[in-house]
Amino acid sequence: MSNIINAIYNLVTDFENNFNRENHGLNRANQMGEALEEWVKDLFANTLHTQNEQQRLARLSETFSYLGNQNNPPDMILKNGDAIEVKKVIGKDATLALNSSYPKDKLLASSPLLTQECRNCEPNWREKDIIYVVGVVPKNQPLQSLCMVYGVDYAANHMIYERIRHTIVTGIQQIPDVEFTETNELAKVKKIDPLGITDLRVRGMWSIANPFKVFNYLYQRDFERPFNLMCLINLEKYQSFNNTEDIEQLVGQVPDFSIADVMIKNPNNPAQLKPAKLITFKR
Structure with a gap:
């Protein structure tokens, strides 16, 4: 069963920050988000150098229980493991x-944004930890920075966001003389004009600060180097893995790779701190 430790090991021991799957047609600048996602799949599935597409697909099927689409979270789910959301930024x-999806501390099977295929990808699952994988990929350049951070260490409890969303939805629905229809968005207004031929969709556009900025009290990138990795794993999660020795033995063997004990802010109450592992690497 693959996990974030496998991905870190594969990245550090077989480093390559260029997306070179030409057979996917993903080298074009306008497709770098898709290329990053395919590269992340390869990190977790250990298929970075698998050129035979049938062999790669078979390995991906063994590694993931769900591979999503651009319109519904998450991007992928590890079999009996964590969900993964991949985000590419230029700056x-x-x-x-x-x-339309607010930040997630956990992936909940009850979320209306999930597809039925996602809910049914594993028997009776209710919630999963979610990893945000954020890649900085400037235009026409290779990957410069990568961050992996768990939602529980990055985002507040889902009820914080849901309360705001619910308040907005309730307020909109109290507008008189407007015909609403059921939707997963904030609102959908039907038949606005006298002919009844115009509809209005009211969508939420959520955003969240870059984790490199959020955790700058712990880590700063070395921009003199072509690549920087930051990975944060809270101690409870880190200790749940049975393969942490795989990366711990790399400390002192792989240049510029380190694992440090740190204290991070609780996203629900920054006055509280919790122990975590800060894993860094640069080339």
Whole structure:
């Protein structure tokens, strides 16, 4: 069963920050988001150098229980493991656009934004930890920075966001003389004009600060180097893995790779701190 430790190991021991799957047609600048996502799949599935597409697909099927689409979260789910959401930005501290989906501390099977295929990808699952994988990919350049951080260490409890969303939806629905229809968005207004031929969709456009900016009290990138990795894993999650020795043995063997004990802010109450592992690498 693959996990974030496997991905870190594969990245550090077999480093390559160019997306070179030409058979996917993903080298064009306008497709770098898709290329980053395919590269992340390869990190977790250990298929970075698998050129035979049938073999790669078979390995992806063994690694993931769900591979999503651009319109519904998440991007992928590891079999009996964590969900993964991949975000590409161009600027080094650019804000992450989440569109209609607010930030997630956990992936909940009850979320209306999930597809039925996602809910049924594993028997009776109710919630999963979610990893945000954020890549900084400037135009026409290779990947410069990568961050992996768990939602529980990055975003507040989903009820914080849901309360705001519910308040807005309730307020909109109290507008008199407007015909609403059921929707997963904030609102959908039907038949606005006298002919009844115009509709209005009211959408939420959520965004969240770049994790490199959020956690700058712990880590700063070395922009003199072509690539920087930051990975944050809270201690409870880190200790739940049975393969952490795989990366711990790389400390002192792989240049510029380190694992440090740190204290991070609780997203629900920044006055509280919790222990975590800060894993960094640069080339």
